[in-house]
Amino acid sequence: MLFERTLRTAALVTATAVITLTSGAAFAQKKYDTGASDTEIKIGNIMPYSGPASAYGIIGKTEEAYFKMINDKGGINGRKINFVTYDDGYSPPKAVEQVRKLAESDEVIVVFNPLGTPSNSAIQKYLNAKKIPQLFVATGATKWNDPKNFPWTMGWQPSYQSEAQIYAKWLLKEKPDAKIAILYQNDDFGKDYLKGTKDGLGAKGASMIVMEESYEVSEPSIDGHIVKIKAANPDVLLIYTTPKFAAQTIKKTAELSWKPLQILTNVSISVGSVMKPAGFEAAQGVLSAAYAKDSTDPQWANDPGMKKWNEFVDKYMPGADKSDTSMVYGYGAASTLAKVLEMCGDDLTRANIMKQAASLKDFAPDTLLPGVKINTGPTDFAPIAQLQMQRFKGEKWELFGEIISGDIATE
Amino acid sequence: MSAAEEVVAEGHQAVEAVPKRAMTLGTGTSLLVLAVLLIVPVFVKNFIIFQMTMLLIYGLAVLALNILTGGSGQFSLGQSAFYAVGAYTSAVLMEYFNVNYALTIPISAVVCFGFGYLFGKPALRLSGVYLALATFALATAMPQLLKLNFLEHWTGGVQGLVVTKPDAPFGLPMSQDTWLYYFSLAVVLAIYIFSVNLLRSRSGRAFMAIRDNEIAASSMGVNVALYKTLAFGVSAGITGVAGSLGAIAVQFVAPDSYTITLAISLFLGMVVGGVGWLPGSFVGAAFIIFVPNMAEGISKGLSGAVFGVLLFAVIYLVPHGARQIAIMGQQLVGRLRKN
Numbered sequence: 001m002l003f004e005r006t007l008r009t010a011a012l013v014t015a016t017a018v019i020t021l022t023s024g025a026a027f028a029q030k031k032y033d034t035g036a037s038d039t040e041i042k043i044g045n046i047m048p049y050s051g052p053a054s055a056y057g058i059i060g061k062t063e064e065a066y067f068k069m070i071n072d073k074g075g076i077n078g079r080k081i082n083f084v085t086y087d088d089g090y091s092p093p094k095a096v097e098q099v100r101k102l103a104e105s106d107e108v109i110v111v112f113n114p115l116g117t118p119s120n121s122a123i124q125k126y127l128n129a130k131k132i133p134q135l136f137v138a139t140g141a142t143k144w145n146d147p148k149n150f151p152w153t154m155g156w157q158p159s160y161q162s163e164a165q166i167y168a169k170w171l172l173k174e175k176p177d178a179k180i181a182i183l184y185q186n187d188d189f190g191k192d193y194l195k196g197t198k199d200g201l202g203a204k205g206a207s208m209i210v211m212e213e214s215y216e217v218s219e220p221s222i223d224g225h226i227v228k229i230k231a232a233n234p235d236v237l238l239i240y241t242t243p244k245f246a247a248q249t250i251k252k253t254a255e256l257s258w259k260p261l262q263i264l265t266n267v268s269i270s271v272g273s274v275m276k277p278a279g280f281e282a283a284q285g286v287l288s289a290a291y292a293k294d295s296t297d298p299q300w301a302n303d304p305g306m307k308k309w310n311e312f313v314d315k316y317m318p319g320a321d322k323s324d325t326s327m328v329y330g331y332g333a334a335s336t337l338a339k340v341l342e343m344c345g346d347d348l349t350r351a352n353i354m355k356q357a358a359s360l361k362d363f364a365p366d367t368l369l370p371g372v373k374i375n376t377g378p379t380d381f382a383p384i385a386q387l388q389m390q391r392f393k394g395e396k397w398e399l400f401g402e403i404i405s406g407d408i409a410t411e
Numbered sequence: 412m413s414a415a416e417e418v419v420a421e422g423h424q425a426v427e428a429v430p431k432r433a434m435t436l437g438t439g440t441s442l443l444v445l446a447v448l449l450i451v452p453v454f455v456k457n458f459i460i461f462q463m464t465m466l467l468i469y470g471l472a473v474l475a476l477n478i479l480t481g482g483s484g485q486f487s488l489g490q491s492a493f494y495a496v497g498a499y500t501s502a503v504l505m506e507y508f509n510v511n512y513a514l515t516i517p518i519s520a521v522v523c524f525g526f527g528y529l530f531g532k533p534a535l536r537l538s539g540v541y542l543a544l545a546t547f548a549l550a551t552a553m554p555q556l557l558k559l560n561f562l563e564h565w566t567g568g569v570q571g572l573v574v575t576k577p578d579a580p581f582g583l584p585m586s587q588d589t590w591l592y593y594f595s596l597a598v599v600l601a602i603y604i605f606s607v608n609l610l611r612s613r614s615g616r617a618f619m620a621i622r623d624n625e626i627a628a629s630s631m632g633v634n635v636a637l638y639k640t641l642a643f644g645v646s647a648g649i650t651g652v653a654g655s656l657g658a659i660a661v662q663f664v665a666p667d668s669y670t671i672t673l674a675i676s677l678f679l680g681m682v683v684g685g686v687g688w689l690p691g692s693f694v695g696a697a698f699i700i701f702v703p704n705m706a707e708g709i710s711k712g713l714s715g716a717v718f719g720v721l722l723f724a725v726i727y728l729v730p731h732g733a734r735q736i737a738i739m740g741q742q743l744v745g746r747l748r749k750n
Contacts, residue, residue: 049707049711049712049714050714050715051672052670085711086707087703087707087711087714089672089703090667091667091668091670091672091673092571092661092663092665092667092668093465093657093661093663093668096661096662096663097461097462097465097700100457100458100461101458103458104456104457104458105456105458117569117570118569118571118665118666118667118668121570121571121573121663121665122571122661122662122663122665122668124573125573125662125663126662141570143570186555186558187558187569188568188569188570191568191569216555
């Protein structure tokens with residue numbers, strides 16, 4: 001009897017010991033996929049450093065500098081970031097070649113923030129088949145939020161369509177009898193905005209939109225288009241253009257002494273490179289929506305987040321043009337990745353990186369507007385989905401209204 | 412001779428006369444190159460195989476331009492347009508009509524041949540730089556044409572089309588990349604042999620007669636208009652095949668893949684490889700694929716400038732491209748043998 005009890009106790013003790021040991025081992029066990037080790041995490045990236053979109057190359061340089069700063073501070077959980085970035089020249093076949101090089105030759109653990117809708121479309125199927133995270137892609141197309149079909153692809157910024165819907169809803173509420181003209185760039189970016197606006201306006205769209213005018217990105221000036229739009233006599237002008245054309249549009253409408261209500265895409269809200277060249281006088285009253293702070297806007301001069309950003313730029317990118325919004329963008333995206341890798345701890349597998357990226361809760365990078373937070377979930381692969389309306393007054397943007405969530409489902 | 416006539420005459424000499432024997436490699440060398448191309452994929456990674464596939468594909472496109480320029484003496488900066496038509500033909504047939512990828516290739520060839528032949532008709536009146544400019548317009552227009560609303564249903568507009576990569580047939584134990592490489596190699600080989608024979612045939616002699624002196628050719632009884640448009644058609648057809656293979660290898664077509672940059676790259680590949688020397692097409696293709704990567708390795712910010720310097724060095728040191736190096740090598744071997 002006694003013997004039996006002793007045996008039982010012994011068994012129990014042994015079992016407990018074994019459980020403790022194994023679970024302890026599980027805690028201490030480090031798990032790695034290709035591209036991660038005790039000392040290093042290898043991150044891949046492609047950017048258009050050359051070609052028609054080379055202005056965005058600064059995003060890649062900012063991210064490189066950001067990871068250098070992280071490494072100088074000791075890395076993430078003791079591991080240094082090895083950031084490998086290649087030029088794809090904004091050409092999809094080149095993007096495929098470079099991404100395959102990253103995956104098969106450099107053996108990176110994730111492909112982070114690859115830029116451009118065409119390039120990302122070209123590599124999406126390949127990366128998903130190889131189960132390599134295509135994390136925080138640098139494009140506002142709506143299709144990246146599709147965890148069911150592409151569980152290894154995730155966006156970052158608000159989608160163009162959701163932003164356009166916010167404008168459409170605002171117009172329906174504030175100016176229901178508006179006569180709307182839309183000026184858009186004839187590519188995926190412009191057409192996404194066009195679709196978002198039409199979806200947002202719904203059945204009333206047909207009667208409200210009096211004109212849709214498109215231009216090619218290769219045109220030197222769009223003055224002719226503005227004159228044409230004015231002839232249709234709309235009272236609302238939606239400007240879905242890249243920065244250079246946005247400045248031209250605002251300037252030209254003022255020159256024609258035409259004062260429609262102008263709504264400007266978030267892509268072109270830089271004070272330094274759009275509003276100032278257009279002329280502050282001409283830009284008064286222009287509306288837009290934002291999710292990030294503008295580096296040239298004096299209202300953030302004492303903001304702790306932007307102070308950190310300024311210190312970073314001064315130290316790691318000396319001589320860079322601070323009015324370039326790409327540097328704010330790159331900083332925000334890179335800090336989101338750093339946060340995800342930190343959350344991964346010692347489990348640096350591709351699956352865990354996707355899992356952690358899909359469990360961001362109220363994360364607020366230094367460069368996002370107060371109140372805008374990054375949230376993701378297993379069925380929500382759109383990290384930033386909030387925007388706030390703003391109006392240009394004096395020499396800066398004034399935020400108004402509340403933060404609007406523009407989450408839209410993919411088709 | 413008036414000044415205008417002189418300009419025209421000079422235009423004719425822009426492409427140097429290459430004797431047809433000098434257009435190809437000797438049998439021994441050809442077989443050696445083929446053996447290397449067959450064996451290498453067994454030993455390298457999938458990524459290298461993919462790059463070699465792209466090399467074959469771009470080489471084929473450069474070869475097509477070489478037939479047009481080196482063979483018949485006509486310039487084209489519009490090859491990207493034919494490449495795009497070939498790529499889209501395959502992509503649309505495969506994705507919407509479930510046509511087998513191998514069958515889409517001859518269809519692309521026929522479509523592009525027709526397209527090139529029709530474009531060649533009005534272009535007959537143009538020569539030299541004017542023709543180059545007309546084809547340039549074609550290349551600039553193509554990406555926008557692909558974005559047109561009424562074509563969007565088929566082309567996918569700016570978003571492009573995703574193409575499914577074929578598996579190796581008959582349960583062959585090889586990866587998709589390896590299979591596609593051997594498939595491309597077979598197609599390229601067939602077209603290469605066809606091209607060599609074409610240039611050695613009666614039509615080929617007619618092309619070269621036109622290249623060397625149009626007036627003399629026509630007085631010898633060569634139908635100049637027919638052969639010039641034919642050269643355009645053949646060149647476009649081969650470029651279309653390259654486009655089809657490219658679409659299958661990259662698994663994606665979009666207007667941004669086929670911009671004027673591609674046309675200029677192909678032109679550059681032809682010059683670097685040696686105008687009129689068919690094997691040089693593949694050397695030229697290697698240049699346009701690998702040299703930008705090397706330039707990027709040297710300096711990221713100045714990759715364009717480094718590429719320019721390398722290109723300048725090639726043009727300055729070996730103005731006739733890879734052909735010149737091959738000839739020099741041949742002479743060296745000959746001299747060694749004599750000793």
